[in-house]
Amino acid sequence: xxxxxxxxxxxxxxxxxxxxxxxxxxxxxxxxxxxxxxxxxxxxxxxxxxxxxxxxxxxxxxxxxxxxxxxxxxxxxxxxxxxxxxxxxxxxxxxxxxxxxxxxxxxxxxxxxxxxxxxxxxxxxxxxxxxxxxxxxxxxxxxxxxxxxxxxxxxxxxxxxxxxxxxxxxxxx
Numbered sequence: 001x002x003x004x005x006x007x008x009x010x011x012x013x014x015x016x017x018x019x020x021x022x023x024x025x026x027x028x029x030x031x032x033x034x035x036x037x038x039x040x041x042x043x044x045x046x047x048x049x050x051x052x053x054x055x056x057x058x059x060x061x062x063x064x065x066x067x068x069x070x071x072x073x074x075x076x077x078x079x080x081x082x083x084x085x086x087x088x089x090x091x092x093x094x095x096x097x098x099x100x101x102x103x104x105x106x107x108x109x110x111x112x113x114x115x116x117x118x119x120x121x122x123x124x125x126x127x128x129x130x131x132x133x134x135x136x137x138x139x140x141x142x143x144x145x146x147x148x149x150x151x152x153x154x155x156x157x158x159x160x161x162x163x164x165x166x167x168x169x170x171x172x173x
Contacts, residue, residue, distance in 0.1 A: 002035075006038070006039065006042055006045065007043070008044070012044050012047070012048060015048070016048070019052070025052065025056050028048075028052045029053070032045050032048050032049045032052065033049075035048075036074060040083075041084075043082075046083045049087070050087065050090060059094040059095065061099075064091055064094065065102070067087075067091055068088065068100065068102055068103060068106075071087055071088045071091070072088075075088075079118070079121075079122070080119055080120070080121060082121055085121035085122075085124065088103060089124075092128070097128070097129045097132050098132075103125070103129065104129050107122055107126050120154040123145040123149055126141075126145055127142045127145050127146060127164065130145075131171075134171075136172050139168055142168050143165050143168045143172075146162075147161075149161040150162050
């Protein structure tokens, strides 16, 4: 089924059950990598990657570092890839942004490139990082990024960014 529709939620659910029940983990990451090479925006494949690692090796420091590099390489193929950005933020939730400074370094570096003009997910990630830091200067920057998102970069979620800005302003008041 996944050969015909690599984004079929039901097929992925059954696949996850079979992998877990029968212990069929061999070559699963390679399979997911193949799917991501075909379509780097395949959210189901990104989700499967997270599931496989969580169910097998777990997210050790070494695995996290390798996954960050892997994701950064995929983002270079499409900077506005929401699926890859969500995966990257998911890696930080397994650990923390404080323990994974390379995520912030990557974002700051890309902010100074053309990505800073068009990549809303870059700002979303930096807002998450800066919010969790608690640093007043970084919170002020996060507020600026909310304004940027609400005023054109992410019109669909405008009301959400207004709300986020308001909550951040309360943190530094």
